[in-house]
Amino acid sequence: MGTVYDWLRGLHILAVIAWMAGLLMLPRVFVYHMSAEPGSRMDQVFKDAERRIFSIILNPAMILSLVLGLTLIWYDATYMRPEGWGFLKKPWMITKLAGVVFLLGWHHFLGRSRKRFAADANTRSEKFWRLTNELPFIAAIVMVLAVTTEFGN
Numbered sequence: 149m150g151t152v153y154d155w156l157r158g159l160h161i162l163a164v165i166a167w168m169a170g171l172l173m174l175p176r177v178f179v180y181h182m183s184a185e186p187g188s189r190m191d192q193v194f195k196d197a198e199r200r201i202f203s204i205i206l207n208p209a210m211i212l213s214l215v216l217g218l219t220l221i222w223y224d225a226t227y228m229r230p231e232g233w234g235f236l237k238k239p240w241m242i243t244k245l246a247g248v249v250f251l252l253g254w255h256h257f258l259g260r261s262r263k264r265f266a267a268d269a270n271t272r273s274e275k276f277w278r279l280t281n282e283l284p285f286i287a288a289i290v291m292v293l294a295v296t297t298e299f300g301n
């Protein structure tokens with residue numbers, strides 16, 4: 149059945165998949181939303197979709213990723229790493245945590261942007277949403293390779 153650590157890692161990866169899905173999905177919906185006439189039925193459909201993506205996918209998945217990630221930090225330090233909490237200072241882990249800080253910031257930025265779309269007050273261009281949509285995936289590449297390679301260990 150695997151160890152507690154195996155389960156924690158598996159659940160952490162699943163939560164992160166859901167978080168990433170939401171982070172990549174919401175700006176795509178923003179782009180489609182911008183072609184809808186304000187006040188139209190489609191405008192309302194996009195507003196509802198954005199609210200649901202945020203409350204049903206993004207927020208719960210972010211909280212689960214964070215809780216499981218912090219539990220992994222505690223489990224790692226207590227049972228798995230000979231250097232204990234010292235692993236937090238390793239280059240690969242600092243890189244991973246920098247990615248976490250970035251994704252949390254991006255998540256909050258998307259939340260504020262969603263509220264602006266809901267109030268018909270989006271000020272950013274379609275190009276902005278298309279270009280920045282690559283950022284969370286770039287962060288994910290860096291974070292996943294940081295934990296799998298443990299570079300600089």
Ligand code: HEM
Pocket residue numbers: 157160161164168213214215216217218220221224248251287288289291292295296
């Ligand atoms: C939300 C805050 C997060 C925290 C506090 C956190 C923390 C951790 C910790 C402590 C580990 C175990 C490292 C080890 O000793 O092997 C881990 C594993 C992992 N994390 Fe995260 N993480 C977070 C978010 C993420 C995100 C956003 C991604 C991907 C984009 C990610 C991908 C992974 C992967 C792929 C593993 C490897 C699992 C394995 O060991 O097989 N994590 N995380």
